[in-house]
Amino acid sequence: MQTNEREFRQAQRFLTEHDNFLVVAHVQPDGDAVSSTLAVGWLLSCLGKKYVMVNEGPIPKRMEYLWEADKIVNLSSAPLEAAYSHIICVDCADFRRTGKSSQYFAENAEILNIDHHPTNDGYGTCNLIVPHAAATVEILFDLIAFMDLNLDKDAATLIYTGLLTDTGGFRYSNTTPKVMATASKLLEYGVDGPGLSELLLEQMTLPQLRLLTRALNGLQISEDGKISWVSVNDEDLRVTGAIHEDLEGIVNYPRNIQGVEVGLLFKVISENAVKVSMRSAGKVDVARVAQSFGGGGHVRAAGARIEGTLEEIVPQVLDRVKLQL
Ligand code: AMP
Ligand code: MN
């Protein structure tokens, strides 16, 4: 039984008592965000509920195999006709992470906020936040069991995908005994574990590899060898033919250098905005650093969108990281 049974019961009530939901995950969705969106859709379809799954932009191509992935509406190319009164947000640490999807939240809409980020500010009407969960899908796995619904291979593949990607292939410190026990149960449903690892963690497209090479060419490291960073702009994407989702994983390279405590990736979004991804070897709580810039995340993996030029932002972020070292 869950220790936070009350939150689970409230989430169950939110799902059973209402109908016609909008299901939303964070902008530029990763494996956990996409899988959580679809797992909520799967759960709602078991309950016979109406729902629409959306994201501000497209979902990564390599996730198109997932159950009903083609049903996630890309709002940048297909706007909705109406606003919704019942919203389910997954994997969004704060309200702004829903991006342009929030345009379709009715005034006074009720929000069910399901998330695993310790920095989540509880923006929902109903909050199911489990900071020790490795991924949002882990919470959904527990919610599905709590509601006495029977998993099938499709749903098991969704949960497995979110666990696999948010734990970096069952390697990061969030890979708890519970994660491994859950993964074991999911494999019993016939999930193709090695196939998913190959597709999601091993394979690269040629443009992706070219982008990585180009980014690593500009890798920098602090004098004491404890902070290393790379930066990428739209020109880099254009020259290599890469797309936004190809940025995933680049930040691990500076972090993986022996002796480095914090690895950073700066992605120039526009003339006056930069997205920074932060990864820690363990000593520095990068969620705190990200939060000081209005972002959030986990102790070892966090991010923020910061206003300013690359030249302004890089020294600011380095200074704040140094304060934590
Ligand atoms: P990323 O660097 O985008 O892979 O994100 C690393 C972690 O930080 C993930 O758990 C994200 O959900 C979280 N994160 C990234 N950007 C933000 C942000 N602007 N606000 C809150 N959390 C974020
Ligand atoms: Mn995520």
Ligand code: MN
């Ligand atoms: Mn997540």
